Amino acid sequence: MSKHLIPAALLWVVLTAIGEATFLLDWLPVVGSPEAEEWDLIFNVLLAMGIPVFTFVVAALVYAFTNFKTSNDGVETGATFKGTGMFPKVWLVATSALVAVAMVIGLVSLSNLQADKSGYGWGEDQAPLVIETTAQRFSWTFSYKDKNVELLSAKDSELLLPIDTEVKFELNSIDVIHSLWIPAFRMKIDAIPGRTTFLTVEPHKLGSFETDENFRVQCAELCGLNHTIMSMHIRVVEQAEFDAWLASKQAKVSR
Amino acid sequence: MYAATTIGGGLGTGLLSFYLGIGVAALLRTMFGYDAWDRDFNATIGYIFGLVGWLMGVGMWGTWGREWFGLKIKDPHANSRKELGWQRYFMFNVDHKVIGIQYLATFLVVFMTAGLMAMIIRLELMGSGQDFISNKTYNTVLGMHGIMMVAVAVAAVVGGLGNYAVPLMIGADDMAFPRMNALSYWLVPPVAVTLLLSPFLGGLETGWTAYPPLSVLTDSAQTFWNVAIITFGLSSILGGLNFVVTVMFMRAPGMTWGRLPMFVWSMFVTAWLALLYTQGFAVALIMVTLDRIAGMGFFDAERGGDPLLYQHVFWFYSHPAVYIMILPGFGIALEVIGHFSRKPLFAYRYAVGAFLGILGLSGVVWAHHMFTAGIPNYLHGPFLVATELISIPTGLIFLSALGTIWMGKLWLRTPMLFALAVIFNFACGGVTGIFLADVPTDIHLQDTYFVVAHFHYTIVGGEIFGLFAGIYYWFPKMTGKMYNEKLAKLHFWWMFIGFNLTFFIMHWPGIEGMNRRIADYPESLQTANLIVSLSAFLLGSSFIVFIYNFINSWVRGPAAEANPWGARTLEWQTSSPPPVENFLTPPVIAGHPYDYGVPGAAPHVTFFPPAVGSPAGGGGGGQ
Amino acid sequence: MAVIAAHGHGVESHGASHMSPEKRLRVNRVGLWLFFFSESIIFGLLFTSRFFLLGTHQEHVDQFLGLVITIVLLASSVTAYTAETAMEKGNRKLAQWALLGTILLGVVFAVGVGFEWSVAEFGLKLSEEHHQEPQNVVFGTVFFTMTGLHAAHVVSGVGMLVLAFIMLSRGHFSKESHWGISSTIMYWHFVDVVWVFYYPALYLVAG
């Protein structure tokens, strides 16, 4: 038995090391907000856990594949243990423990997401900047609440957001289900006719679609013919620039 | 000749009834003071009439329907007779072996068609920009690929291999309700035809999930699609019912629950899932249909309805459906691994427990598809927990598979290669499922190519690889011919490499911000998509080898022995292909199906009295 | 649906070549129960949807009519039961009369539902004249769908009863072998039981 266990375990370690080496590559998309940071953290923890699970299976398969094969037309038989001993119980406990860890990580992070000021889904709290968002086939309307400024994805080229300010999107839909997704912030929520949903982010990095294509609002729920093009670029700017931009917009409106 | 008349008769009565139904609908509408013509309403009624007409015409009336009126019926077995040759396969036939092959052939064709649609998708996505097909065509192609593949995944193994192998493996001479079995099959062709016609009836807009309000508002072939899928659901439910009763009551003497082969266990549990949950899809689509044709307001927020109702009802079915798709794959994998490792199946009881555990948990996890749909906050946590709990029973399948190959004598024939690939692929698909089940990570990943990669890893990697394992495994039994091993291995490696390249790389654009169901994407995702598309073509072309091998071996292959794998289970203890009544003498089960090499183990099967000409009972390697 | 439940009218023969009539009957019975089980999920999903959409909200419905048709349907279960026991005792005459009574009561129920539909004070459309609140429309949606699906089962049940009646009059079925009648009557009881849940959900729940 152990004649096989040690080399197989070695194989597992090597494969795991190769897998975990992906962390040396900085390949996750641009981090535009603390929400995205949190996401990257959870994702990486799950990845760090998931890789050994996967490589365990792969190591066992590859080892058996190379060491236990025969070509004598199935005449020879192998060992005769049936797995009625301790091993299945150990396996059950080990996998349950792993799953429990994954659950705890998820639940803790979920409660952060739901409990703090931002709120997700049905959140109530007010943020300094509220953007009333209306989805419609196939365009977005963003209306800065109490600011008298409205942006249309069909007409305006960019949605401006101030840096380090909590922005709350209040979503509605006129016709079918859409979904507001901003990849740079790793956040998304559906816009559903007949109810208002919420999503709060706090951009903490300057950027725009030109610097990174993940600075965009993207409709992420199939809404029909032109679902593909239902998106709008985002630009995160300094507060001063934002105020100036807002003022110029307001001036245009009042004129 | 026979075949032409039955199919022709079915088409004839079907079409006539279709027009009759349209007329009746128009009449009813005028009677109640509406416009005589409403495309969707009239077509729906026409479809229902046409469906009944088709079934009756194709043979249900003669072998079954007349009985309800106390009239004499035709012997339902007349069509099973050998001398009818290939024509048996084109008739209302009650022999489970014929029905199995009918299912398998039908769904292989559907699979190839839907696969070619995937090729169109990948062609369009090869480059950023709108370069090949319009958005409308894209949505149609996507919807058809999705739903047809889901149909393949739900029915190809259960209807095809399950029908063929389960009665044989438990020592029955047929299913419990043979005529209902034939009905389940003959419900399928109208579904396939309706789905294939949908591009000409207005296209599809909603993907396979058909979320309202879009599916209510859309001006496309949605209503036809709905009734087709409801029909398909009916077929699944009846099939499920049949399997449950068959496994419960038709087992040969001595075939205790503890001696049931893994594949039969997986079919039994799958059948329960189909029987318990398929109604969800039907109810959801009935509501959509009523909203569309009868002015109801289930999903119309303006009139007080709620679009989320659909998602709850739909996923109430469609999550269990993913286990309908994977359990047969697991069943085949464990079955094949058991026989080709020449070693007792490891932790048999745990593996059975795993199937039952998945059955128990699958009904309480559906809302993990709705984490970003604005469901109340208090639902997130429980559904996260329930979803991840399923990993524990699923893990036991891996325990059994890995424990069985450990210290075995692996006989690496093609079915075994595919079975091992199921374990390999699903490990990846399962682990990515955990990322989706964790709400915080799902919020970004939902509706991206990460999800697409996840479910192709589970469905294609698990179920479709399992399907091919099963096809190669039972090919000699079904056709009486042996396939070409070299070509089969070529197919395996080609498909395995193509598959893993395509879908492993696909996780990456998902994380990098590419959502699904789009015909166009930002330029930064160009390279990834190009690689994925090229790999997908590699994957797709591997099936050319399969098709060639399949047809060529069936027509010209060398005759197969009764038990080419030296397997202990029952289906191999009768001739290839088996006689109409399956076993010439009734089998009696004496031992466990997987006791290879166990000293003093009883053979799985004995025959009393021993059948003349059948191979030495329950042999298998090493005995 | 009628098609499926009626599979019991005859005896499946192929699989039965090694199956005793008793076993065949048991298999048929389990099959039928599983079919009911599966159907009850359809009914159950609609039942749940009613509460999902409306909570305990209720519109004005004709309570008297509701009560009457409920009593009619329950009475039909009694006659159906009589038919079954009569068959078991071999009393074909009584069975015929009881079947006829069941059919009539079933028809009365179906007509009652149709009448209810025509007098309902809620509809499917928002219209100015009727001052319909949105909830009104959803109630209509739910009410028509639930009663409609149930009525469709009643009508197909009546169809099967008629078939059974005709065959009985023509001299089919006997004391020992009358699965065709038993299955139809089981189906009828099932449809009644569904109404036992639907009636309070639509008529009695108050919010």
Ligand code: HEA
């Ligand atoms: C065969 C089909 C199949 C199977 C078996 C699964 C299995 C699982 N799926 Fe998947 N899934 C789909 C098909 C399938 N899925 C499809 C088609 C969709 C998309 C539908 C659509 O929107 O179109 C989808 C979408 C989907 C979503 C929604 C994504 C979204 O849209 O936001 C989620 C979220 O929770 C999810 C989770 C899971 C989980 C946790 C499992 C688990 O069952 C996996 C469990 C298995 C393992 C974990 C591996 C083996 C276990 C071990 C080796 C033990 C140790 C393991 C650990 C410690 C982790 N799936």
Ligand code: HEA
């Ligand atoms: C059983 C299930 C199943 C299977 C087997 C497949 C197989 C494949 N799928 Fe599919 N897929 C789904 C189920 C499945 N899919 C579902 C449910 C969706 C979601 C739909 C929705 O969003 O509504 C989806 C969506 C989906 C998308 C996402 C589209 C989008 O969101 O915009 C993509 C994109 O790459 C894709 C690709 C593929 C590819 C390349 C294959 C390949 O494996 C196919 C390989 C097969 C063949 C190519 C056919 C056989 C070959 C021949 C006949 C030989 C000749 C061919 C050549 C020479 C090329 N699929």
Ligand code: CUA
């Ligand atoms: Cu809006 Cu997709």
Ligand SMILES: [Cu+2]
């Ligand atoms: Cu799911």
